[in-house]
Amino acid sequence: MTPAPAVKISVRDFRVFHGQARALGGVTIDIPARQIMGVIGPAGSGKTTFLRALNRLNDLTPDTRAEGQVLLDGKDIYHASHDVVALRKRVGMLFALPVALPMSIYENVVYGPRLSGIRSRKRLDEIVERSLTSAFLWDEVKDRLAMSGLRLSGGQQQRLCLARVLAMEELEVILLDEPCSGLDPISTAKIEEALTILKAKYTIILVTNNTKQAARVADRTAFFLMGEMVEEGSTVKIFTTPNDKRTNDYVTGRFG
Amino acid sequence: MRIPPRITQALAVTILGSATLLTVAVLLFIILFVLGKGLPGVSLEFLFSAPRDMGREGGIFPILVGTFLLPLMAIVIALPLGVGTAIYLTEYTRETRLTQALRFGTDCLAGIPSIIFGLFGFIFFVVMLKMGWCLLSGGLTLAIMILPTIIRTAEEAIRAVPNSYREVSYSLGATRWETVLKVVLPNALPGIVTGVMLSLGRSIGETAAVIFTAGSALRMPASAFDSVRTMSVHFYILAREGISNEKAYATAAVLIISVLLVNLAAYGMMHYFMARRAR
Amino acid sequence: MKLNGEKIIRYTLVAVAFSALASLLLIAVFIMKEGVPFMVKVGLRDFLFASDWDPQAGKYGIYPMVVASLYVTFGAMLIGAPLGVAGAIFLTEFVPRSVMRVIKPTIELLAGIPSVVFGFLGVMVLAPFIRSTLGGPGLSLLAAAVILGIMVLPTVISISTDAISAVPNSYREGALALGATRWQSVYMVILKAARPGIMASLILAMGRALGETMAVIMVAGNTVRIPHAVTDPVRTLTANIALEMASATGMAREALFATGVVLFVVIMILNGIALSAIKGKVRGR
Numbered sequence: 001m002t003p004a005p006a007v008k009i010s011v012r013d014f015r016v017f018h019g020q021a022r023a024l025g026g027v028t029i030d031i032p033a034r035q036i037m038g039v040i041g042p043a044g045s046g047k048t049t050f051l052r053a054l055n056r057l058n059d060l061t062p063d064t065r066a067e068g069q070v071l072l073d074g075k076d077i078y079h080a081s082h083d084v085v086a087l088r089k090r091v092g093m094l095f096a097l098p099v100a101l102p103m104s105i106y107e108n109v110v111y112g113p114r115l116s117g118i119r120s121r122k123r124l125d126e127i128v129e130r131s132l133t134s135a136f137l138w139d140e141v142k143d144r145l146a147m148s149g150l151r152l153s154g155g156q157q158q159r160l161c162l163a164r165v166l167a168m169e170e171l172e173v174i175l176l177d178e179p180c181s182g183l184d185p186i187s188t189a190k191i192e193e194a195l196t197i198l199k200a201k202y203t204i205i206l207v208t209n210n211t212k213q214a215a216r217v218a219d220r221t222a223f224f225l226m227g228e229m230v231e232e233g234s235t236v237k238i239f240t241t242p243n244d245k246r247t248n249d250y251v252t253g254r255f256g
Numbered sequence: 257m258r259i260p261p262r263i264t265q266a267l268a269v270t271i272l273g274s275a276t277l278l279t280v281a282v283l284l285f286i287i288l289f290v291l292g293k294g295l296p297g298v299s300l301e302f303l304f305s306a307p308r309d310m311g312r313e314g315g316i317f318p319i320l321v322g323t324f325l326l327p328l329m330a331i332v333i334a335l336p337l338g339v340g341t342a343i344y345l346t347e348y349t350r351e352t353r354l355t356q357a358l359r360f361g362t363d364c365l366a367g368i369p370s371i372i373f374g375l376f377g378f379i380f381f382v383v384m385l386k387m388g389w390c391l392l393s394g395g396l397t398l399a400i401m402i403l404p405t406i407i408r409t410a411e412e413a414i415r416a417v418p419n420s421y422r423e424v425s426y427s428l429g430a431t432r433w434e435t436v437l438k439v440v441l442p443n444a445l446p447g448i449v450t451g452v453m454l455s456l457g458r459s460i461g462e463t464a465a466v467i468f469t470a471g472s473a474l475r476m477p478a479s480a481f482d483s484v485r486t487m488s489v490h491f492y493i494l495a496r497e498g499i500s501n502e503k504a505y506a507t508a509a510v511l512i513i514s515v516l517l518v519n520l521a522a523y524g525m526m527h528y529f530m531a532r533r534a535r
Numbered sequence: 536m537k538l539n540g541e542k543i544i545r546y547t548l549v550a551v552a553f554s555a556l557a558s559l560l561l562i563a564v565f566i567m568k569e570g571v572p573f574m575v576k577v578g579l580r581d582f583l584f585a586s587d588w589d590p591q592a593g594k595y596g597i598y599p600m601v602v603a604s605l606y607v608t609f610g611a612m613l614i615g616a617p618l619g620v621a622g623a624i625f626l627t628e629f630v631p632r633s634v635m636r637v638i639k640p641t642i643e644l645l646a647g648i649p650s651v652v653f654g655f656l657g658v659m660v661l662a663p664f665i666r667s668t669l670g671g672p673g674l675s676l677l678a679a680a681v682i683l684g685i686m687v688l689p690t691v692i693s694i695s696t697d698a699i700s701a702v703p704n705s706y707r708e709g710a711l712a713l714g715a716t717r718w719q720s721v722y723m724v725i726l727k728a729a730r731p732g733i734m735a736s737l738i739l740a741m742g743r744a745l746g747e748t749m750a751v752i753m754v755a756g757n758t759v760r761i762p763h764a765v766t767d768p769v770r771t772l773t774a775n776i777a778l779e780m781a782s783a784t785g786m787a788r789e790a791l792f793a794t795g796v797v798l799f800v801v802i803m804i805l806n807g808i809a810l811s812a813i814k815g816k817v818r819g820r
Contacts, residue, residue: 369746461649
């Protein structure tokens with residue numbers, strides 16, 4: 001029997017409050033390393049809140065409070081002494097709307113590494129080529145790295161954002177928040193293909209409102225509804241024989 | 257008898273149009289009149305030689321220098337103070353009653369007449385702090401005058417930077433200051449620069465606050481504690497003391513052209529940056 | 536570590552913001568401190584409502600200056616308001632967008648003309664004209680009012696144009712669809728909608744007219760006397776401060792600060808009203 005995969009992130013009874021309102025109920029889940037964890041559920045179910053809790057991006061929203069534990073490699077990231085800046089270099093994020101920074105493609109990709117203090121032009125060039133290749137974008141832009149990132153198409157910009165995240169040498173976890181929501185099927189396929197290759201190196205958590213995407217790509221899937229995690233398990237199980245009726249209703253399209 | 261609406265409209269358009277024409281004509285007349293009477297007296301010699309005989313003869317070179325140095329000093333003082341304040345109010349604190357009150361306060365202060373700044377500067381810097389009439393007194397007074405404008409324009413420019421840029425920067429492991437320095441400020445720069453240019457234009461034409469703080473010495477300033485004369489002050493003195501209408505008009509011509517150039521540059525920069533953003 | 540650097544930066548920014556706001560507060564507090572005790576000492580009646588201004592003799596009645604400032608400002612608005620609003624309406628509603636986009640910045644550019652230039656032209660052109668047609672010394676209440684009226688025109692036009700342009704197109708289309716002519720749509724619908732913004736522009740213009748010094752000194756005549764005709768020379772509050780500042784000591788100096796307090800308070804109130812009118816409109820609709 002194959003040994004159980006190592007747990008990368010362990011969430012224990014985690015809750016998020018926006019002011020007085022509870023945005024996320026007690027979530028307990030183990031996210032295995034080097035797998036793709038799909039997070040599905042209708043709009044407003046708390047998926048994005050959950051995702052943003054994992055790199056503490058929720059801290060930026062005023063009036064937000066978190067309770068419970070999120071353990072990355074055994075260490076609670078919500079502990080007062082935890083270095084948030086270092087955390088975000090290990091846990092990268094892709095947003096729903098591709099946000100290229102208003103700089104050249106090259107500058108976009110090296111933004112993170114520069115922050116880490118990497119100055120050598122040679123090293124930065126290597127990082128740029130490696131990251132853009134892993135994001136399936138290198139061939140399309142290698143001759144125009146000085147061009148502004150804003151001039152790329154939507155699908156290209158999203159892959160640029162992926163390259164930007166991959167450029168971080170400390171990266172271990174990739175969070176994706178509905179990354180293909182505005183993209184055409186070809187760009188979507190390219191990103192999904194990239195993820196399937198990347199999971200060999202990184203732990204990937206993919207929030208998506210497209211259940212079919214989760215079915216295609218995710219190893220395990222978690223179903224969220226109205227701020228609670230209803231259930232989670234292997235993708236096959238969630239989509240064929242889920243424990244909870246609500247899960248079944250959602251994946252069969254009875255509501256959504 | 258009811259006047260048909262079409263006639264009322266024609267009447268209205270004629271009246272409104274005439275009013276507009278009158279306005280534009282008067283304003284253009286003023287500029288053209290002064291330029292017409294003044295430009296003949298403007299020559300390279302006028303611009304680069306010193307005044308003689310209290311301004312009856314000679315040029316305005318030290319005055320040009322003064323007109324340039326004074327706003328420059330004001331900007332050097334007010335810019336870091338203003339932009340720093342704007343950064344703090346937008347990026348480092350939450351929107352509270354205090355920040356709203358502060359903003360309201362700076363907005364109100366922006367409308368205070370310059371003579372009051374002159375009065376304050378005179379009594380506080382020149383007399384109480386015993387700095388006398390000098391570049392520093394004038395520069396500090398002007399700095400306080402333009403500070404509200406710089407804070408306001410900087411704040412607006414910073415707020416206009418999309419939040420998504422900040423989120424991306426943070427998610428890549430940047431600290432707050434790194435985000436401000438590398439993402440927010442570069443994108444807010446056009447707005448900030450426009451605010452500075454407009455303040456510059458205002459400072460060049462400023463008389464009341466300047467004459468009572470920087471004085472009216474005709475010599476080239478050798479240090480920040482020397483008095484200087486600016487073009488608007490020089491013009492005012494020439495005109496009011498009846499020293500020389502010819503030199504007065506010439507000075508006014510240079511003054512108007514300088515202000516127009518600065519304001520044109522401000523608008524030009526604004527459009528250039530907006531166009532570049534859309535690229 | 537990076538986070539320590541962050542703390543230093545935060546404290547630095549706090550210090551910067553504090554100094555900036557402190558210097559702004561300084562001027563307000565200083566003027567109050569110098570002016571208010573004087574007003575308490577002398578009493579408002581002997582200050583604002585007395586007519587004998589003779590600092591050497593200990594008399595500080597600024598009533599003639601108050602009257603002069605009010606008349607001059609009122610006169611300026613009489614000229615600047617109708618012309619300005621008319622211009623604003625014409626530029627937004629009756630002129631193609633492209634033309635407006637050229638003329639409006641031009642007028643705003645013209646607003647950068649220093650006040651002393653306006654004053655000088657008043658002396659060289661307007662005052663002689665008044666003297667020859669209406670009599671009197673020429674340097675008068677009328678001259679000041681006219682010059683100030685011209686000076687506030689760009690302010691009125693600029694802000695009113697913004698206010699009128701901000702009226703949603705649906706208002707215009709609604710009126711026109713009911714068969715109104717352009718002019719009818721303007722005075723029946725658009726002007727009402729733009730009223731807060733236009734009022735704000737007028738109030739701001741009033742504040743600027745009230746605070747203008749250099750141009751007024753050059754053309755108003757500067758005699759301390761309650762005017763009985765528009766051709767009489769007058770001295771405004773601002774002119775008084777400027778003319779007396781260098782030679783005033785002791786109580787006389789405090790009197791100037793007190794005048795400053797009066798101006799400061801009045802203009803702050805005016806600006807406050809104008810700003811909240813604009814903000815209310817933006818938020819309310």
